[in-house]
Amino acid sequence: MNFCSVCGSASIVRKIPNGDHFERYCCEVCGQIHYQNPNIIVGTLSVWQNKVLLAKRAIEPRKGLWNLPCGFLENGETVEEGARRETYEETAAFVEIKRLHTVYNLPHARQVYMIFLADMQHEKMSETSESSEVRLFTKEEIPWSEIAFSSTAFALKKYFENPDFPGVHIGTYWPKN
Numbered sequence: 001m002n003f004c005s006v007c008g009s010a011s012i013v014r015k016i017p018n019g020d021h022f023e024r025y026c027c028e029v030c031g032q033i034h035y036q037n038p039n040i041i042v043g044t045l046s047v048w049q050n051k052v053l054l055a056k057r058a059i060e061p062r063k064g065l066w067n068l069p070c071g072f073l074e075n076g077e078t079v080e081e082g083a084r085r086e087t088y089e090e091t092a093a094f095v096e097i098k099r100l101h102t103v104y105n106l107p108h109a110r111q112v113y114m115i116f117l118a119d120m121q122h123e124k125m126s127e128t129s130e131s132s133e134v135r136l137f138t139k140e141e142i143p144w145s146e147i148a149f150s151s152t153a154f155a156l157k158k159y160f161e162n163p164d165f166p167g168v169h170i171g172t173y174w175p176k177n
Contacts, residue, residue: 001025006032041113042082043070045102045155046095048120051136052156055090057148058132065148068115068155069093069131083116094121102155105172113151117159131171 001012004027011028025034045068046053054066069090073082080097087095095118104113125134137143139160147153150173159168 001034003156004032004134006030008063010055013070036110038107038112040073040079040082041070041111041151042073042079042116043106043113044083044095044097044116044118045066046087046091046093046118046120048077048123048136051067051096051138052142053087053091053093053120053125054137054142054152054158055131056133056135057130058127062148064132064150064174065146066143067148068152070113070115073114080116083114083118087118088127088137090130091125092128093125093134096110096121102169102171104111104151104154104170105166106151107172108175115151115153116157123177 003010004012007030009027009029010027013028015026016022016023017026017033026032053069055069056066057063069087071086071089073079079084083097084095086094098117098119100114101117102113102115104115106113127134142156146152148149154171155169158165
């Protein structure tokens with residue numbers, strides 16, 4: 001951060017503000033503390049007749065690989081609304097949210113995934129500007145070596161281990177250094 005978004009000053013320093021315990025960008029002119037928090041990623045693990053909906057990514061990152069439909073939560077949306085929107089944007093499928101299925105942490109990327117278990121309203125789905133292919137898969141058909149993100153692999157594995165599990169699966173990915 002080079003300039004304060006409140007007063008425009010270039011007097012930005014990283015320090016631990018009084019009463020805090022994290023280092024943050026602080027403006028030495030107006031005193032504004034600039035908090036940086038993780039992004040919330042929302043999406044669905046959508047099911048139709050015991051098959052799960054996956055989309056082949058038509059955009060970077062990980063273009064050409066399969067993923068659950070997920071994306072950034074927008075301001076003014078609930079997490080459920082965002083998950084339904086992202087599912088529609090990537091697959092043109094209408095879904096009904098059943099419950100939260102997965103919370104998946106990526107601390108290094110400053111992201112938290114919230115993936116909901118959902119039922120597809122009908123079998124209608126199609127490619128979109130974000131997906132080059134959209135398909136329903138049985139457990140045996142999942143292209144595991146072509147899964148785009150660890151969050152998708154985690155959510156799928158937990159679902160297939162016990163589709164009727166009533167709780168929320170929590171996972172974290174720590175990159176190997």
